[in-house]
Amino acid sequence: MEQTTNLALPYIVGNQNQKHITHNEALRMLDALVQLSVADRDLSAPPDAPTNGVRYIVADGASDAWTGWEGSIAAYLDGAWAELQPLAGWLAWLEDENRLLCFDGASWSDFISAGLGSALTNGSFDKIGVNATADATNRLALSAGASLFNHAGNGHQIKVNKAAASDTNSLLFQTNWSGRAEMGCAGDDDWSVKVSADGSNWTTALQVDASNGLLAAANWVGNVSNGGLGAVLESGSNANGTYVRFADGLQICTSLVTSSDSTFIIWTYPAEFSGAAENVMMTARGLTPYHAQPNGSGSASTIAVNCWDLNGSRAETDITVFAIGRWR
Template sequence: MRKSKAYWVRLILPIPMRLKHPNNQPNVNQRNIGAMENTNYLSLPYITGSQDQKHITHNEALRILDAVVQLSVIDRNLTTPPADPSEGVRYIVASGANGAWAGWEKSIAAFLDGGWTRLVPNVGWFAWVEDESAICVFNGTDWVLFSDFVTGGGVSLWGVNTAADETNRLAIKSDAVLISHDDVTPGTGNIQVKLNKSATANTGSFLFQTDWSGRAEMGLAGEDNFSFKVSPDGASWQNGLRIAAASGVVSFPSGVDNLKPKNWIINGGFTVNQRGGTRTPGVGVYGFDRWKGHAGGLEQVIAGLPAGDYTLTFESASNGAGTIGGTTAPSPIYVTGLAGGATSVVVPADATRVSVCSGDCRSMVDPFEDRNDLEELAMCQRYFEFMTVALIQSPNSAAGLFGSYITFGSVKRISPTVSFVNVLESNNVGAVVASPISPVGFRLYTSALVVGDAYYTAVVQIDAEI
């Protein structure tokens, strides 16, 4: 059976002494040691002038300093002293302490010279807790994790490599700042940074500076519309881009350079002509893709135009008038408050480079968006295209139905009408049917009348025009 060890508990009682002159009168130029036998904060014993064995008091002070300076403890959750402590170990005594630690809750228990010494902490002491790999701070009542102390609102200012102040309560000087999603807890894998202002008239923004002078700002600057502003000197500011909170419409209050706004007109350069029509077809008849004849020249109906303000521009050798939203005038034509939806646009018969852009584009030299040919064709084919389709039945196959699924070159805006405009070849087939039809394609089928070869090839017209 292992014998338990007995440990003594150190109790330090400094000896009160008073220094006097030889005439037994107090020396007014010397400290009254009897009124202060220990230092205020760490309670280190003073060495008095007439004290014998001064080294004892001096060594006791060193022992206390050695125990509390750069404080590191093994644990902060024990209530009973460990059975076989090593010399110099320290613990934060937990609540409900007993044995040699009875009544020492929240104090530091240091094992010195074969016995336990109690060190009573003051507010603000820090201790490294080894079994938690964490820093704790004493708040006057308990030892709390320093991280909890900070995140719990205990720090009103925080500076990293610089000093924070009442305006910049968080201040950082660093070549880089990293904010990452939480992969430790772990979190959701998402991350979001929030800037919250109190009212519309206030500002929530990021400000970019050169030598502490503002050069760019993005955010909600005195309104709820998102904006990008720039300044050459930190005093005068220009709003380069603004996104309306209510509609999402983007505007360029200071103008644009080498940037074309979105053109809601398709085939505004008259480069696509799948039907082979003329520039001046009859009223209601389609010529060039997306354009049909109109009493005022040529008309295109824009499908699904969002409500808002728009500018119609075009070039016309005859200086003819165009019409949008009920307003007829030469180019450019700016209209406000369009209801949106299917919107009619009329231009002169000789018009080219036709554009309908969001907002006021009248100050732009040329707002026309010149798309590449394949992009323009694909946009036109959302409304109309020709296709060659074929059905082939293997030789010596039995009589009966056979068919194939036909996919459109471009997905149509609605389920179109499919018309057979030219049968190229046909053999041993009955009626040819296209059904069902969707915006993606259609099923084409027929029937072989007798055993043997059966085939069918034709040009079909797919029409989804407005």
């Protein structure tokens, strides 16, 4: 056996003349291969004025002194080119691209794992996967039970930037890869919170105007019958008057009715209370003084209305009526 197994360094054999030549050749090869750094991998022919010790990975279509050396290391040593054939697992630093390469037994490629993508300049990668597979859309992918973003100094900011106001920067919460909630600036610069039951149909639950900071919400006014989990305020009107319901259970009803000069009249509330109204107020309109008052406490849906003049006679006139109580 006349050379080493891996690097093919020449051995000094027994009874060999000029042993220093073999020894120096081995040292020269070690000098070229240990801590391997190559100048370029795009040349297929030797440069015109190489410096001693420079090394290249020979590109396809090799010619001149490099003919047939594709993928090999071409080292300029003591005024001549030497071919050093790589083995699987060799690493080489590529000087002009600032990246580390690895030889897999057939070709050179970026020294990366499947989750890191392609190595770029300045030590960065085009995607990173941590216990997950990153792709062209999700360039940073993480699969873990929790994530920690700690401060380095006094605080920590997470910045989500977008190119234009019409673009989107948001946090999307999913169930089985289907969207269920999203918060951020979606399609404009207003900050909003949206929810979805199916990932297709979305409802804006809350929105803050970017121009003035005012709060708006799709469910401020709506149906409060589910106990405040929906709208904060509900209002409506019908032939019996108008009403306002609050999520905490308060209800206010009002209307304009005409009293009778012969008996009381019945005002049917525009929205029912949970029981008799707690407070009913009546005021006769116009300049003539009248005395208007309810007849009893009424029910959850009606109240009797009376009106008299100052002489104690029933009067027919327009009366504004209010009823305050609870709808639940």
